[in-house]
Amino acid sequence: MNKLLRIYDKISLLRVKLPRIIDARKELSLKNNYLSIRKLTPQESAAVKSFWGGVKPNTKYLSLYNTHNTIFDPRYIPDDMYYSKIDLYFNNGVDCFALDDKNMYDLYFPHTKQPRTIIRKINGSFLDKDYHLISLDFAIEECKKERNIIIKKAICSNGGKSIVFWHTNEGTDILKDKLSASYDFIVQEIITQHPDIAKLHPTSINTIRILTLLFDDQVHILSAIIRMGANGSKVDNGHSGGVFCGIDKNGQLKDIAYTYMTGQRFERYHPTSGAVFSDCIIPNFDKCKKMIRELAPRISRVSRLTSWDLSITEDGSPTLIEVNLAYGGLFFHQITNGPVFGNMTKKIIDTVL
Numbered sequence: 131m132n133k134l135l136r137i138y139d140k141i142s143l144l145r146v147k148l149p150r151i152i153d154a155r156k157e158l159s160l161k162n163n164y165l166s167i168r169k170l171t172p173q174e175s176a177a178v179k180s181f182w183g184g185v186k187p188n189t190k191y192l193s194l195y196n197t198h199n200t201i202f203d204p205r206y207i208p209d210d211m212y213y214s215k216i217d218l219y220f221n222n223g224v225d226c227f228a229l230d231d232k233n234m235y236d237l238y239f240p241h242t243k244q245p246r247t248i249i250r251k252i253n254g255s256f257l258d259k260d261y262h263l264i265s266l267d268f269a270i271e272e273c274k275k276e277r278n279i280i281i282k283k284a285i286c287s288n289g290g291k292s293i294v295f296w297h298t299n300e301g302t303d304i305l306k307d308k309l310s311a312s313y314d315f316i317v318q319e320i321i322t323q324h325p326d327i328a329k330l331h332p333t334s335i336n337t338i339r340i341l342t343l344l345f346d347d348q349v350h351i352l353s354a355i356i357r358m359g360a361n362g363s364k365v366d367n368g369h370s371g372g373v374f375c376g377i378d379k380n381g382q383l384k385d386i387a388y389t390y391m392t393g394q395r396f397e398r399y400h401p402t403s404g405a406v407f408s409d410c411i412i413p414n415f416d417k418c419k420k421m422i423r424e425l426a427p428r429i430s431r432v433s434r435l436t437s438w439d440l441s442i443t444e445d446g447s448p449t450l451i452e453v454n455l456a457y458g459g460l461f462f463h464q465i466t467n468g469p470v471f472g473n474m475t476k477k478i479i480d481t482v483l
Contacts, residue, residue: 168197178204181476185483187211195464198395205469205476212460212470219482220343220435226455229432232284232316235450239425243449245318248272248279252314266309273305273317274298284314287452293365295320321449324413324442327356330405334359334366337439337451338377338412340419341463341470342426344434345478349423352470353463356383356412360402373400375407376466381415383407388465418448429455 170178170193178192181204191208207216217223233250236259247259249269256269264272273279273296283292292313296305309317320335327336336359341352354377357366366372373396375387385408387396398406412418422438429436437458439451463470471478 166197167193169193170196174202174204177202181205182479185479195469198465199468203469205471206464207460207470207475209460213457216478216482217435217456220345220433221456222432223456225432229429230285230453230455231314232282232287232452233314235453238428238453239450242421242425243443243447245280245321245449245451248276248317248319250284250314250316251309251311252284256309266306269309269317270302270305273309274302276319278320279317280320281308281311281315281317284316295364321441322444324444324446326410326413327442329403330356330400330407330410331359331363331366331403333362334364334372335441335451336366337441338418339374339459339462340422340438340440341458342422342436342438343471343474344426344430344436345474349426350474351419351422352472353467354415355462355466357462358387358400360389360400362402374462374466376463377412377415381412383410383412384466386466388462390462413442413446414448418442421448421450425450429453 167190170189174196175189178187178189188208188210191210192204192206195206196202233252235244236247249259249264249272250257250261251269256264256266258264258268258272277298279296281294281296287293292311292315294308294311296308323335330336336356338354338356340354343350343352355374356377357372357374359366359372361371363371371389371391373387373389373394376384378384385398387400387407388394389396394401396407398408400407418440421440425438426434426436433455435456435458437454439453441449441451443449460470469475
């Protein structure tokens with residue numbers, strides 16, 4: 131029996147690991163198409179070999195990141211190594227897959243500010259915000275009271291998949307059709323974001339992505355970026371045409387933003403709103419980091435390398451939007467903020483590899 135369980139665990143882990151390796155290679159192919167990547171010089175290659183020792187990183191990724199940053203650094207983590215080795219070392223891939231459910235956030239983080247839940251759909255059944263079973267008719271009436279809602283896929287929603295909006299002007303039939311989706315989802319209020327964040331792109335909720343690592347009994351803030359919509363989109367995801375920009379430790383946006391899918395680079399100005407990136411300082415950024423440091427240990431049994439999505443509401447309060455327990459993305463952190471593990475890189479490599 132124990133042997134069968136070990137075989138099952140290996141198969142389950144492979145289901146998680148293999149798509150990550152494939153996705154990383156697909157992403158490199160995509161980036162090769164839209165980014166001009168220069169090869170490492172002999173001196174740079176020697177520096178990489180010296181830093182990494184007996185480990186052989188995929189130098190195509192090191193070429194990619196060093197092409198788009200002015201100072202050469204051998205500490206960049208290749209995407210394929212990050213997803214297939216490092217992420218899986220710090221995160222229990224199988225358990226993360228099972229527990230990563232937006233409908234559970236109110237249970238995982240009960241005293242943390244989140245968008246107010248209207249109703250839920252779990253395993254084909256409708257529930258109210260307090261997890262009581264309700265009918266479809268009751269669910270419709272609860273949504274109609276709100277007038278303006280967002281419907282989010284609860285599981286496997288990477289890249290903003292299956293985000294749906296409804297306004298009372300669309301009518302009850304349209305609402306009923308949207309609530310008839312076969313997958314699990316959560317229905318929430320549409321929050322009003324802080325004006326300093328809204329001015330970057332007013333029609334989307336522009337979210338802050340913070341990457342943390344629980345390592346050596348400390349929660350490290352590794353990197354922070356902001357994702358912004360573009361061209362009037364209601365969502366900010368890179369797969370939907372949004373742009374992303376690095377955030378300094380003090381909460382100030384950097385000067386350059388990128389698109390994920392096309393690789394465009396925007397210096398100083400948002401392509402749609404014209405807002406100057408570096409004029410924006412994230413309100414209460416210290417409170418954002420404090421909140422994440424307090425929440426990270428709660429999920430440490432399954433996830434130690436975690437991506438947190440936050441918004442800042444109009445009163446300046448950090449609000450938890452989503453938690454990526456694993457596979458939270460690397461490219462936008464390193465292209466904007468440099469090597470993701472910074473001075474800990476050598477220790478991380480030695481620990482994992």
